[in-house]
Amino acid sequence: MTASDNLAAMQAKRPRRRFGAAFFMREAGSPRSCCLRIAELDRDNAHRLSCAVAAALRQYWFASLPSGGIMPSTRAAVCEVLTALFALALPAAALAAPVTVVTHSTGTAYVYPTVLFALGLEEFPEEEVLPYELTLTSTFDWNAPLPARDEGAWNYGAVAVDFRMGDLHYQYAGTETSHVNLYTPSYLGGDAYLQDVSANPNGSSYGYSFDFSHMLHSPAGSMGPGGALTPMAFGGNGNENSSMGITTYYINDEFIFSWRMRGDVDTYSVQVTSAVPEPAAYGLLLAGTLTLALRRRAGRASA
Known part of the structure; x- marks a missing residue:
């Protein structure tokens, strides 16, 4: 078995983590519903979820980065993390000022x-x-x-x-x-x-x-x-x-x-x-919505 086969086997055995935004997207069925579900989180839950996403990012990054470059599975994991971060970037306070x-x-x-x-x-x-x-x-x-x-x-x-x-x-x-x-x-x-x-x-x-x-x-x-x-x-x-x-x-x-x-x-x-939300809050909401939409479209195309 070659080194690349060993690495592929290790990647296959690694348990997949369910990131916040991806989970909400699968459960809610649409980017709009996903954003609404995330907006329903209270501040404490949103903070805990953000910390969990950050910890998962570190684990995936350091565990999946081989000496020769970034593996596709790592890029996918990072993409899911960025999706979650974009979706969580608009705090609940912006919708309930x-x-x-x-x-x-x-x-x-x-x-x-x-x-x-x-x-x-x-x-x-x-x-x-x-x-x-x-x-x-x-x-x-x-x-x-x-x-x-x-x-x-x-x-x-x-x-x-x-x-x-x-x-x-x-x-x-x-x-x-x-x-x-x-x-x-x-x-x-x-x-x-x-x-x-x-x-x-x-x-x-x-x-x-x-x-x-x-x-x-x-x-x-x-x-x-x-x-x-x-x-x-x-x-x-x-x-x-x-x-x-x-x-x-x-x-x-x-x-x-x-x-x-x-x-x-x-x-x-x-x-x-x-309080009126900052313009940046609306920009983050738009970025999160577009990111979720692109991720969902890419998932349908690969299916």
Whole structure:
């Protein structure tokens, strides 16, 4: 048996690996369906699959590269790997872009020293009622269909709080829990947009934590037919059903204490925006689709 026959026998014994894109193409039946299947992967699965593809590429490359040149089986394996990389190059985030929710309100609120102290604002004003301004920002890394009306959305992601009351100013930014909902309260009618940001600045289960919220009410249909994460820009004047709230908590080994300060809303705005994918993302999607189409056409021609 010649050296080339030995090499061919070794190639025949090597188990064939099923690469991600090729597997999806065989299962889905068309390049378009393949891309849709890949797009359904969440970020964690896509990352794991990418790592597996990279590991398979190294194994095939170093195991199949003889001293005389690259064997056809290696070229085929590399082609399948490139197919997978092209198909995976468009991240799930490009098809389900992050959604940013910003609500803003101005109005008046009763001064509650305990709440202000829990926020670290130690100089308390003498007035009982003061004007306030509150801006809440939440970023939702959304990998699912956008929620419909009356369906709340929860997320653990980037948040920002900017609160002013008289001469006092409180700011916070971090990775915390957010909740939004666009619904029709049965006891009020109309549209209501709720945004809630909960945070534990101490990074511990004990000590002070807070919850900032907006409950913004408007006439029925004024905020559109979509849900809380549907892009929109809306503003108006507050009414007796609109409010801003700050709840602070203190937790120790035995008790949980809470205090709440409420504000009446004079003006408000709601802005929901979705990040636009980079042009390169569309180019990668096109490249992946064309690569899958060419691979499928080549496979039919050789069959």
